[in-house]
Each structure stands twice: as structure tokens, then as C-alpha cells.
Amino acid sequence: MTLFKKIIHHLPEAIAGRTQEYTSGSIRKAVFMLSVPMVLEMMMESIFFLVDAYWVSSLGANAIATVGLTESVLTLVYAIAIGLSMGVTAIVARRIGEKNTPAAGRAAVQSIILGIFVAALVAVLGVLFPKEILSLMGGESDLVAEGYGYTQILLGGNATIMLLFIINAVFRGAGDASVAMKVLIVSNLLNIILDPLFIFGWGPVPAYGVKGAAIATTIGRGTAVILQLLILFFGWSRIKVGFKEFVFNATIMWNLVKVSLGGIGQFIIGTSSWVFLMRIMAEFGSEVLAGYTIAIRVLMFTLMPSWGMSNAAATLVGQNLGAGKPERAESSVWKTGKYNAWFMVAVSLFYLFFAEWILKIFSVEPEVIESGALSLRVIAAGYVFYAYGMVIIQSFNGAGDTRTPTIINFFCFWIFQLPFAYLAAITFELEVLGVLLAITFAEILIAIIAILLFKKGAWKRVQV
Numbered sequence: 001m002t003l004f005k006k007i008i009h010h011l012p013e014a015i016a017g018r019t020q021e022y023t024s025g026s027i028r029k030a031v032f033m034l035s036v037p038m039v040l041e042m043m044m045e046s047i048f049f050l051v052d053a054y055w056v057s058s059l060g061a062n063a064i065a066t067v068g069l070t071e072s073v074l075t076l077v078y079a080i081a082i083g084l085s086m087g088v089t090a091i092v093a094r095r096i097g098e099k100n101t102p103a104a105g106r107a108a109v110q111s112i113i114l115g116i117f118v119a120a121l122v123a124v125l126g127v128l129f130p131k132e133i134l135s136l137m138g139g140e141s142d143l144v145a146e147g148y149g150y151t152q153i154l155l156g157g158n159a160t161i162m163l164l165f166i167i168n169a170v171f172r173g174a175g176d177a178s179v180a181m182k183v184l185i186v187s188n189l190l191n192i193i194l195d196p197l198f199i200f201g202w203g204p205v206p207a208y209g210v211k212g213a214a215i216a217t218t219i220g221r222g223t224a225v226i227l228q229l230l231i232l233f234f235g236w237s238r239i240k241v242g243f244k245e246f247v248f249n250a251t252i253m254w255n256l257v258k259v260s261l262g263g264i265g266q267f268i269i270g271t272s273s274w275v276f277l278m279r280i281m282a283e284f285g286s287e288v289l290a291g292y293t294i295a296i297r298v299l300m301f302t303l304m305p306s307w308g309m310s311n312a313a314a315t316l317v318g319q320n321l322g323a324g325k326p327e328r329a330e331s332s333v334w335k336t337g338k339y340n341a342w343f344m345v346a347v348s349l350f351y352l353f354f355a356e357w358i359l360k361i362f363s364v365e366p367e368v369i370e371s372g373a374l375s376l377r378v379i380a381a382g383y384v385f386y387a388y389g390m391v392i393i394q395s396f397n398g399a400g401d402t403r404t405p406t407i408i409n410f411f412c413f414w415i416f417q418l419p420f421a422y423l424a425a426i427t428f429e430l431e432v433l434g435v436l437l438a439i440t441f442a443e444i445l446i447a448i449i450a451i452l453l454f455k456k457g458a459w460k461r462v463q464v
Contacts, residue, residue, distance in 0.1 A: 015040070015178060022175055022316055023097055023323035031336050034312035037177035041168065042304030042311075044184035048191055048220070052213045053297045055195045057362040061286045062140075063210040064363075066147025068293030069137040070154055072278040074161070079267035080118055081162045084111060085169030086314075086397040087260030092173030092239070093315050093398060094464050097322020101174075101239060108170040108232065109245045110253045115166045119159035126155020137275075138282030149211035153218060160221035167228040172315055174238040179231060187224035191216050259464050262402025266393075266409040273413040273442075277435055280425055288432060291371030294362045298372075299379055302347045303386070309340045310390045314398025317459075321399055326460040329399070333454070337391040344383040351380040371432055378436035382444050389447030392454045400464035408449050417442035 015036060022030045056063045088111045095104035126133070130152035134144045164187075168180035197205055198212030208215060232241050281292050313336040320329035351358070355373035363369060393405045417438045424434025 015181075022319050023325060023328070027316075027328065027332050027335055030316060031309075031312055031332060031339065034175065034177055034315055035309045035336070035339070037181040037308075038172065038311045039305040039308035041177065041181040041184055042306075042308040043301070044181065044188050047188050047301075048217055050297055050301055051188070051192055051195055052217060053294055053362055055199050056210055056213050057294070059199070059210055061290045061365065061368065062143045062146050064290040064293055064368075065282075065286045066134070066139070066143055066150055066210055067213070068278065068289060068296070069134055069139055069143075069282070070147070070151045071293075072137060072275045073133055073151070074154060074158070075271035075274050076268065077119075077122055077155075077158045077161055078165070079271040080264050081115070081165035083262075083264030083267045083402075084115060084118075084162075084256075084260045085165045086263030086394075086402060087111070087256050088166055088169040089173040089311070089314055090259055090318050090398055090400040090402075090464055091256060092170055093175075093318025094322040094400065096174050096238070097319035104170075104174060105239045105241045106245060106249065106252055107256060108167070108239055109241050110249055110256050111166050111170065112163065113246065113248060114253065114256065115162040116159060119162040122158045123156050126158065127152060130155065138279050140286070143286065147210050149208070150214045153211060153214035157214075157218040157222070160218055160225055163225045163228070164221050167225070167232065170232070170239060171228075171237055172311055173318065175315060175319065176237040176239075177312070177315070179237045183224045183227050183231070186227060187220045190223055191220035194219055255464070259400050259402060262404075262406045263397055266402065266406040269406065269409040269413050273417055276418055277421055277439070280421060280435055281432070283426070284431055285367075287365055287367035288371040290363065290365075291359065291368040291373075292375050292432070294359060294368070295372040295375035295379070298358055298376065302344075303390075306340050306344060306387060306390050307394075309336050309343075310394035312336060313391050314394040317395045317398035318400070321460065321462075326457075329395075329460070330457075333391060333395045337388045340391050341384050341387040344387040348380040348383040351376045374432060375436055378433065379439055382440040385444040385447040389443060389450050392450040393446070395454065396450075396459050399459040399462050401459040401462045404453055404459070405450070408446055408453070412442045412446045412449070416445060 013033070022034065052067060053064070056067055088107065091107045092104045095101070095107065130148040131144050133155070134148055134151055139147070168183070171177065171180040194216035195213055198208050198215045199210070201207030231237050232239065281289050313333050316332040317329040320326070320332065355376040356369055358376065359369040359372040363372070393408070396402070396404050420441065421435045421438035424430045424437055425432070428434065430437070
């Protein structure tokens, strides 16, 4: 059977999410069966951004810039959510590899409790200080007056983001990636329907403008969280939990926090860098900031599938280490990295040739298109390096070694990227290009360091 025929043959099975054994058999098939639903899941997550950007773009540069500044702040929420999800995936995958499903369920419950607590703290700040947050990010007074409602709703409802990431991480760690994918499909369909309804109004629903995008997105994500909890409670996945298990367990919680701290740290480092980069971009005006914002959202659409493949590698590493098969875990990583590189090369070529055409879908303003097209081309130039870097970083996390990626991120983002961006953009007056070069060079450096450390093999001996 040819490779193409094998893909067609196994595709429905991967999407359907039939239970698989990932610690034996063909590694290529294991990568494929996990990657397909995880890629689709990540694409569903990125569609939230693209749908919002499409509808909000018609409201003008201020509205687009509001979304960009708010998303920059939200990346700190994503950092905590994704960091926690790394710990969850690592622990759940390891317990599944050890054939200890009840322990995996107990870890899932503690992660949900922790996520709710953190989200509540962020919500208080978002509800009380949305104007101050936008002003701190460099938003002009008219932008703040027009867009603070968007910021208030998204930060106030951040629990939907937090729990969506955490519970999907439980499903991924258990090998039930298709469950996470299906939940996000439902959520996205709701967002696509509700976005224009709340932004422009219809019938009894008033036009909320940019705030309407936040309402629609929060409702869509909230619905997804409800579905996730139903699946966990009714045992429609490999893991089942009950109400009686929703009590604080200090031992499990501490293990979760200990493993997750590195993941949270590495993403706070990475995403805080994005916040500062956005702040530098704000110096060059709303049009430039809008173009950069659109480009980042488009780039996220193709980075999310790569995250999907990287998450597949993390699950394979965790389950195979739990089953006592470190060499199989390592082989899974290199094969996933190769497949990811093929994909990313194709995407980078597409951006190279069609950057302006892509931006024209979202805006007709020449400066927005120029800034966005430049962003697409420069950042995508390093995509082949990102491919391996993302897979290997996630593989460290899947093994429970979240410390190594944290150190890599600290050096590459805070020590290298931020000073480079400021000097290139402001001191040497390269402006937008200086920021973009800092992004690309930092990601290339991450890939090189990650590969060298991964080959040393210390991650194989981490206990979680």
C-alpha cells in the first residue's frame, strides 16, 4: 500500500478517535493517529482568532488594534493555561502509559480546581481595570474609549480559555485527541454564527461593535467547556471523573504544580516577550500595529497545526516513558519533527508569494497591508527551524522536563530577543523590520539549542 493510500485509509479512523495503543506497533502510524486530531484541534483554536479578525477588521484600525493589544495581554493567561496543560499532559500520559487510569483522572480533577482559582484572580483585574490595561499597552485615548469593553469581557471570562486548554490537555494526555477536536468544532461553529450577530446586531440583538466579538467568543468557548465536563463526568473518553473527586488533594496538586511551574515559566517568558514586542510596535502607529496584528493571527493559523504535531510528540513521549520505552519515545520525536518541517516549508513558501493577497482579505488600507505582508514574510522565513524547535520543546514537556525549555526561553527571549528588537527597531531605526528580525532569529536560536540538549538524553530519566 502506497503512503497516500495509507493516509486515506487511516484518516477516518484518526478523526473518529478510535482507541489506540501508542506504546507499541508502528511509530509512523502512532504519530499520524495522534497528529491528525491534534492538528485539527489547534486549527479550530486558531479559527477563533481569524473569525474575530475578519469581522472586526470592518470596524477600522482602532478596533483591530484593540483586539491585538487585548490578545497580547491574554497571552499571559494563555501562558498559565498552556503551562498547566503541559503538566497535565505529562502526568496523564505517564499514568496512562503505566496503565493507571484512575490516577490520571485524579490529576485531571486537581488541574481543573487549580485552573478555576487562577482564572478568578485574572477575572477580577480584567473586570475592574480594562481601560488601565489598554493604556498601559500603549493604546491611544480614542482606542481605549472604543475598545475597553472587549478587553473587559475577554479577561473577565478568561475561565473559558483556562479550562478549555486544561481539559483538552487531559484528553490529549490520555490519547483521546479527537475528543478535544470535536469539542472545539462545536465551539467554533457557535463563534462563527454569533460573531456577526453581536458585532453588527440583528433583530432584538443590538450592535455591540468590537465588544460583540468578545461576547461571541466567550459564549463559544464556554459552551465547549460545558461539553468537556459532560464528557469527563459521563465517561465518554478514556478518563472518567465524579463529583465526589472534586476535593483538594495536596499531594496530587503539589505534583501538578511542580511539573507545571516550568511550563508556566517558559510561556510567561515567551508571551511576555510578545507583549513587549507589541508595545514596541505600538510606537509606529495604529495602522502598523493593525497590520502586525492581522499577520500574527494569520501566522497562528499555520502555527497551530504545528502545535498539534508537537503535542502529539509530547503524548507519545509521556506514554512511552511510562511504559519503559525511552528509545521509542525518542524515535517518535525525530519522525514528528520531520513531518512538521515538510509542512512548515510549504507554508513559508505560500506566505512568500501571497502575503499581500492574504492581507487584502482583512484590510484595504495600504499601510496595514504593507506592515502585515512584511510581518508574514520575515517571520515565516524561519519556519523550518520552528518546526523542529516546537516539536523538541514540547517533547521535553511531555517527558515532564519543563525546566530545560524554561531556561532556553529565558535566554533566547529575554536575553537575546528583547534587547535585539529594541536596538534594531528604535536605536538603529529599522522600525517594524527590526522587531520582525528579532522574532525570527530568536526562534532559530531556540531550535538549535533545543536539538543539542535533546540529543544528550537527560529528559529520559525525569520522574513525574
